[in-house]
Amino acid sequence: DQQVKQNSPSLSVQEGRISILNCDYTNSMFDYFLWYKKYPAEGPTFLISISSIKDKNEDGRFTVFLNKSAKHLSLHIVPSQPGDSAVYFCAASPLTQGGSEKLVFGKGTKLTVNP
Amino acid sequence: GAGVSQTPSNKVTEKGKYVELRCDPISGHTALYWYRQSLGQGPEFLIYFQGTGAADDSGLPNDRFFAVRPEGSVSTLKIQRTERGDSAVYLCASSLISSLAGGRTQYFGPGTRLLVL
Numbered sequence: 001d002q003q004v005k006q007n008s009p010s011l012s013v014q015e016g017r018i019s020i021l022n023c024d025y026t027n028s029m030f031d032y033f034l035w036y037k038k039y040p041a042e043g044p045t046f047l048i049s050i051s052s053i054k055d056k057n058e059d060g061r062f063t064v065f066l067n068k069s070a071k072h073l074s075l076h077i078v079p080s081q082p083g084d085s086a087v088y089f090c091a092a093s094p095l096t097q098g099g100s101e102k103l104v105f106g107k108g109t110k111l112t113v114n115p
Numbered sequence: 116g117a118g119v120s121q122t123p124s125n126k127v128t129e130k131g132k133y134v135e136l137r138c139d140p141i142s143g144h145t146a147l148y149w150y151r152q153s154l155g156q157g158p159e160f161l162i163y164f165q166g167t168g169a170a171d172d173s174g175l176p177n178d179r180f181f182a183v184r185p186e187g188s189v190s191t192l193k194i195q196r197t198e199r200g201d202s203a204v205y206l207c208a209s210s211l212i213s214s215l216a217g218g219r220t221q222y223f224g225p226g227t228r229l230l231v232l
Binding site: 004032034036041042043044045046049089091093101102103104105106107108 | 121158
């Protein structure tokens with residue numbers, strides 16, 4: 001029972017264009033969402049996050065959109081650069097008021113940005 | 116400032132042996148998490164420490180797995196009688212107290228790649 005789903009295992013875009021990575025979740029208790037980028041043989045690197053009280057968060061070339069009613073979030077990268085090529089993981093965390101806020105991850109989407 | 120560090124970076128062992136994996140979190144982070152990542156999957160939660168105590172160990176697969184954090188900083192994940200199915204990347208993450216703004220973001224170490232032959 002996957003609570004966080006990334007339905008596209010891979011995505012290929014041209015340098016300079018927009019990359020859109022999608023993520024769906026099923027657990028209504030999730031209230032904090034994060035995107036991580038992972039290069040081979042390295043740990044996940046935090047990219048951007050969004051709280052459920054917002055519907056958009058922007059940081060430079062990266063924007064995360066949250067649609068709570070659809071239980072869907074997306075990561076937009078504009079413009080895409082070859083160095084963005086990596087595996088991107090969507091993760092979600094439940095609100096526990098001081099308890100365990102373990103992250104639940106999707107399986108990842110491998111992004112390739114072609115020069 | 117230093118990030119999360121993990122040692123060793125790679126560990127090869129034989130089935131049935133005991134292994135210890137170490138995690139050194141970001142200074143000042145009270146929350147520490149262990150995850151395991153298998154090939155083609157996202158990281159999966161194992162155990163969570165708030166300070167010295169294991170506040171949530173619901174992700175540990177069985178009683179061969181155990182973790183400690185005796186002084187509230189460094190943590191050690193211990194695996195007894197290793198099996199080939201334990202082969203994976205073991206990731207450690209730390210975060211601030213969750214109630215602070217931005218405190219819920221977990222920062223990961225580079226992982227320990229465990230191979231059980």
